[in-house]
Amino acid sequence: MSVLTTSPVPASTSSYVTSIAHTEEQVHAAQRLRYQVFGEERGGKLSSPFAGRDVDEFDELMDHLIVTDTATGTVVGTYRLLPPGRSERLYSDTEFDLRGLPEQVRSSMVEAGRACVHPDHRSGAVINLMWAGLARYVLLSGHRYLAGCASVPLADGGQAAANAWLLGTTRHAAPFDLRVHPLDPWIPTRTLDAEPSYAELPPLLRGYLRVGAWMCGSPQHDRSFDDADFFVLLDTERMNDRYRRYFLGEAR
Template identity: 35%
Template sequence: MQTVLPNRDAFTEANGIAAQQECQSRPLGRIGSLEVRLAQHADEIAAAQEVRYRVFYDELGAKQDEAQALDRRDADRFDAICDHLLVVDTALPGPEHKRIVGTYRLLRQEKAVAAGGFYSEDEFELKELIARHPDQRFLELGRSCVLTEYRSKRTIEVLWQGIWAYVNRYDITVMAGCASFQGTDPAAHAEALSYLAHHCRSDGDWEIRAVPARYHRMDMKPADALDLKSALAAMPPLVKGYLRLGARIGDGCVIDEDFGTVDVFVVLPVQAISSRYINYYGSDAQRFAA
């Protein structure tokens, strides 16, 4: 009888896939009944796309094509190469993929390079920024959304638990991506955008600009005419959250007609994150990142 030996390459690949699936199924953070982890299969990615649709299209009025209107999903070509961070309310009834209440899309540099680029390259000169930092590992964050009834400090904190654990798991050194102001008129956000331009600009090796064809000035008011309190009050919570962590903002904003937003670019080197937040998320990150 001939003994048939297992194919070592196939065995290694199968074990690698199994290990990756096990890694993805582990929680990256937890507060009360809210748990944050990565999507494990197509049903969960589809459920995340449905949550995005409810927020971006039903609530905020983004433009949709016929396929999106039929499927009721926010989807594009980048979904296939991204990791999808999910906030799941474990106290809700039904299958797990129906308990998703928030999501964030994560695109690692190596996956973006293999696929031809990052999502935000259509709006900002991200390729040039990355070229100046060949020793860094970039992560693009995007499509952040949470269902209305879950927009609380607790949900934001569990999302950041997950992001911080993910950053540690994959040795990410720079987080970057677009953040949005609602509406397509930069002048409507003159106070906040001007504050960002005067006080929060990325500079030096970290400078990044909107692509020339889509560039709109942010410094619509002089620095000495700004009211700090009203400028901060006019900023979206996501932008304020990034600034608290130590992020800087690129030069120029971009109008996204499809989503009905004014976009700014956020750059956050991990080494720039305030020590208080490292200490706050650090212990959980080490526990969940393994």
């Protein structure tokens, strides 16, 4: 049984329902959505063996969180999740040197990634359902940490990424024993003209920081998408109680 279905919090609204993909077609639908967003919309250099689907070596190891439009049955949001113990190698290992992370962290760490939402459904409802599903997956499976790469596009010359980096080094820096090192670092070439702003962050990274995640060092330059990727880590024991109660459906 999916851990999402064990929560008293409804994994749905009147328009959308959240679940873990349990059929091949649902997984393929998530991969088609990723191809549409990352390949067609973002112009990313995807190396997939299947036309029209974003597929890599990690997909078969992952659980695929999906948000489905109840009116059409279309998958309009997705996140893929790798629980601890399923693979010694993480997707994040392709971008960061994670060898310094303590074993007690890695052994209880869910990796999340490849998050995207259909362009016609980028409302608060879909994003909130994805966040609630992600949090329930981690909390109800008994794991402690959530980790992943949060991307900031560099199309603006690096201003948004420099803003994120400054927030990460001043307000959300991870403890030294939880720092990681990018394999191909992105280095800002300009300084900010104003104080760093949360409003300038992409929704995914802003959501991580809102619930208490750390930013674990310098970003990786993802040349496939021309993004700066930040490794973020959330210790759920540090999660704001208000968010924990919301995600788990406990009394307010």
